[in-house]
Amino acid sequence: MPLRLDNLTALRFFAAFSVFLHHLRPFDLNLSKSLWGVNLGWTVSFFFVLSGFVLSYSYHGRIRTLGDSGRFIAVRFFRLWPLHVACGLIALALIGASSAPNLTKVYLFLTLQHAWIPSLETAFFLNAVSWSISVELFFYIVFGLISVLSIRTGILLIAAWTFAVVVLMLFVSWNPAAIPFGSGAPGSLPSMVTEQSFFHLSPPVRIVEFFAGILTFHLYARIRVPRNLIFPAQLACVVLIIAYMPLHRPIIELLQAEGPRVFAQVYPRSGMFLLFALVVYVFAHQHGAVSRILSCRPLVFLGEISFAIYMVHQILIVFLQSHGAAVVFGPWPAAFCAFALTVIASWTLYRFVERPGLAWAKTTFAAPRRSTINP
Structure with a gap:
């Protein structure tokens, strides 16, 4: 397998840019409503799927013990x-x-646990987008x-966990009063956890998307798209x-x-x-005109800084809006100024x-060297 997945790195930028567009509402630019009602924040789900794939790709066979x-x-x-x-x-x-x-x-925010009490007030504290990295x-x-389990056991665990999440969603749908979710009124933190x-x-619910990325890697590791079909497959994903x-809103209305x-x-x-998992699977192949x-x-560079783009963009949008940038x-x-900044x-x-x-962490927590000298 190649060490770098440059085209997937570039796709990270497009996902971050989609979230940026979604958050332009303070400038009276509701692009999520304009583009067939698609919530452009949907690419957070892409990040979760991609994370499961990339971690599985990067650490395959490297995590063997609890240490x-x-x-x-x-x-x-x-x-x-x-x-x-920062x-x-x-x-x-x-x-x-x-x-x-x-x-x-403050404690939950500093320890990255603020989305583990899934209320909007807690998870969106200080920097709203950081809820997703708490989930990560x-x-x-x-x-x-x-990862210390066998592949078979891990996949069975993923299947059981996913099934449990689906059952929970069905149970709450059919028995809305069974779990005492709060109304969102001010009060203690647990009372702020609403059904939505x-x-x-x-995190235990959203992890199903991460699991999809893990399973996508195992599919990729075993079955590859023939090289002469990679470009058509990538083009088909874009199409x-x-x-x-245009089907997104009708599907939601049908579900409602x-x-x-x-x-x-x-x-x-x-x-x-699942659509994002298909995109990750196809674009993990490093050949084809779209991959090139x-x-x-430039796109790989933007992908490399996409985590920072995601983390800082909403702060700058709100700051500019509070100083009347859209009015002036x-x-x-x-919006262009916000993106440039x-x-x-x-x-x-x-x-x-x-x-x-990251460099400090890799050095500090590096695996100890195993001695080659017999005792």
Whole structure:
């Protein structure tokens, strides 16, 4: 297998850019409504699928013991934490706290557990987009633990977990009063967990998308698209996504009218994860004209800083909106300014925060060298 997946790295940028477009509403640009009602924040689901694939690809056969698992979790925590804290400080300086702070929320935020109590008030504290990396940390812990199992046992566990999530969604749909979700009124943290926030934010629910990425890797490792069919397959994926867009809203309306209620709530944000898994599988092949275009250096660079783009963009949009950028310059110039500032800030954060933090973690938590001298 090649060491780099440049075209998948480039796709990370397009996913981050989709979320950027979704968050332009402070400039009166509701692109999620304009594009056939597709919630452009849907690409968070793509990130979850891609994460499961890339981790499986990168760590295949490398996590054999609980010690390996612990080192993996530590490295991945510090993959997220430095940029998370830096963006939290930027948000605090530029726009202030997103909700009234208390020691519990500050603790959860600093330890990346703030989405583990899946209320909007807690998960969206300070830097709203960081809820997803709190969810990712949960994924990393589960991945580190199941990687010490055999592949067969791991897949059976994934299947059982996914089945349990589906059963829970059906149960809540048919028995809405069975679980005492809160109404969203102010109060203690548990009371703020509503049915919608639970199924939107809860890591044990969203991990099904991450599992799809893991299974996609195992498919990729065993079955490859013939080289002469890679370009048609990649082109077909692009066409499929474009063709799907006008169908998105009718599918949601059908679910709302005929389907289980929770499925209708979940689908707009994460119902496309199987489509994203197909895209990841096809584009993991590093050949074909589309792959060559995606692998050009500018797109790969934007993909490399896409984590920082995702983490800082909403802060800058809200900051510019609070200073009247859309009023002074107009919505689209303000959006362009926000994107330019986002790219500049993201490169700076990638260069001076994200990359050094990851390098430190890999060195600090490196596996000990095994002696080759017999005792």
